[in-house]
C-alpha cells in the first residue's frame with residue numbers, strides 16, 4: 001500500500017488506488033494515507049535519507065532555563081537508524097544536549113537561518129521558535145512541517161567533541177523539501193565547475209598555467225570534503241572516481 005502511494009505522484013491516482021483497496025477489503029493504514037495526502041512524510045522510526053552521509057541541519061535545544069538555542073550541526077544516520085550529532089564541547093548545543101537529552105533536527109535550505117544560527121544567534125528571538133508537543137525542545141517555526149524529534153540515548157566523547165547517539169522519536173518531513181543539505185553535493189558541483197575550467201585551460205594555455213594548478217588544488221580540496229562526509233560506497237565517491245578518470249583522459253595527467 002505505502003509503496004503504491006509513494007510511487008504515485010498523482011493524488012487523484014492515489015485516491016483511486018485507495019478506493020480499489022477499500023472495495024477489495026484490503027487493510028489500509030489511514031494515518032499514512034492522511035500524511036500522504038497532506039504532503040507530509042511522518043514516521044516513528046524511518047528516515048528517507050542515506051545512512052552514513054553527513055547532512056547539515058539546524059539543531060534546536062533548550063538550556064537549563066528553557067531558553068531556546070539554534071545551531072547548524074552535521075548529523076548522520078547509522079544502519080541501526082540512530083541519529084548521530086557531534087557538537088564541539090565548548091558549544092551551547094553540547095551543554096544543552098547533556099542537560100536536556102532532547103533536540104530537534106530542523107531541515108531547511110534557508111541561508112538566512114544558517115547565517116543567523118551560526119554567527120548571529122541574538123537575532124533568533126523567541127518568535128522564531130515554537131515548543132515541541134512531544135519533547136522539551138524548541139522547533140524553528142519555519143521547520144514546523146520539516147523536522148526530526150530526537151532523544152539522546154548514549155553519549156560517547158572524543159577529546160574535542162561529544163558524540164550523541166539519538167533515538168528517533170518522530171519524523172515529520174514535507175514531501176516537497178525532504179532532503180537536507182549535504183556538503184558532498186555542494187562540493188560535487190564545485191568540482192564539476194572546476195573540472196570544466198581545468199579541461200579548458202589545459203587545452204588553451206597548457207598544463208603549467210598557474211590557473212590549472214590552482215583549480216586542481218580546489219578540486220583536491222572538495223574531493224577531501226566528499227571523502228570525509230560520505231562513505232566509500234556512496235554515489236558521491238563513485239562520481240569522484242569517474243571525474244578523476246575524465247580529467248586524466250582529457251588532460252593526460
Ligand SMILES: Cc1cc2nc3c(=O)[nH]c(=O)nc-3n(C[C@H](O)[C@H](O)[C@H](O)COP(=O)(O)O)c2cc1C
Pocket residue numbers: 056069070071072073074075086087088089090091092093094114117118119121
Ligand atoms: C553547516 C554547518 C555545520 C556545522 N556543523 C557543526 C558540527 O557538526 N558540530 C559543531 O560543534 N559545530 C558545527 N558547526 C558550527 C556551529 O554551528 C557554530 O559553532 C555555532 O555557533 C554553535 O552554536 P552553539 O554554541 O549555540 O551550539 C557547523 C556550522 C555550520 C555552518
